[in-house]
Amino acid sequence: MNIILLGPPGAGKGTQARKLVDERGMIQLSTGDMLRDAMASGSELGLKVAAIMNAGELVTDEIVIGLIEEKLNGDHGGGFIFDGFPRTLPQADALGALLEKHGATLDAVIEMQVDDDALVARITARSTCGNCGEVYNDLSKPIPADGKCANCGASEFKRRADDNEESLRTRLMEYYKKTSPLIGYYYARGDLRSVDGLAEIDEVAGAISAALG
Numbered sequence: 183m184n185i186i187l188l189g190p191p192g193a194g195k196g197t198q199a200r201k202l203v204d205e206r207g208m209i210q211l212s213t214g215d216m217l218r219d220a221m222a223s224g225s226e227l228g229l230k231v232a233a234i235m236n237a238g239e240l241v242t243d244e245i246v247i248g249l250i251e252e253k254l255n256g257d258h259g260g261g262f263i264f265d266g267f268p269r270t271l272p273q274a275d276a277l278g279a280l281l282e283k284h285g286a287t288l289d290a291v292i293e294m295q296v297d298d299d300a301l302v303a304r305i306t307a308r309s310t311c312g313n314c315g316e317v318y319n320d321l322s323k324p325i326p327a328d329g330k331c332a333n334c335g336a337s338e339f340k341r342r343a344d345d346n347e348e349s350l351r352t353r354l355m356e357y358y359k360k361t362s363p364l365i366g367y368y369y370a371r372g373d374l375r376s377v378d379g380l381a382e383i384d385e386v387a388g389a390i391s392a393a394l395g
């Protein structure tokens with residue numbers, strides 16, 4: 183099964199993708215994580231995208247389509263969760279073509295609905311484990327009192343460089359201008375399922391599971 187998690191920054195796509203990986207053996211493909219890895223490694227790609235990402239703008243379609251294409255050539259495991267991709271109509275078209283080339287289908291697009299005020303609060307309170315990437319939030323899922331990641335026991339946590347109010351404003355604008363048209367695109371294709379992204383993490387996971395059948 184191949185699915186897309188669609189929603190604005192802070193909707194909980196990464197958190198839910200990780201649950202699906204654990205529960206269904208699916209493979210999470212997050213273009214944001216791939217680009218952050220490129221930045222951390224200091225590669226040519228990383229240097230090229232750093233300023234764009236930190237400002238909260240979208241990198242070019244060509245770059246992210248190339249990253250996804252590479253992954254689709256590898257192991258398909260229990261299916262892919264596309265997290266943060268596609269973000270534009272050309273990316274959505276490219277994904278359709280790539281899946282077809284691999285004889286694969288897109289089985290569902292889960293739209294995670296949240297309101298903008300909640301996003302600002304969520305994103306400015308967010309951190310991740312520096313070792314395994316587990317997502318924490320000062321408000322809804324704080325780092326355990328012993329200072330150790332509940333998933334892997336590591337004790338280093340990081341905040342994303344683009345998780346600040348100014349960059350978030352740009353990221354939201356990019357979402358509404360370029361990504362939200364995908365809701366109509368996938369609705370028209372009969373692939374869209376919408377869930378309330380503001381519910382508790384496990385409730386959202388339950389709604390996603392029900393939507394996937």
Ligand code: AMP
Binds near residue numbers: 215238267
């Ligand atoms: P994310 O981790 O999904 O919030 O992505 C972080 C940043 O990476 C975005 O604000 C963009 O700068 C860049 N990015 C990630 N995925 C894409 C994509 N599909 N298209 C364009 N830019 C992307």
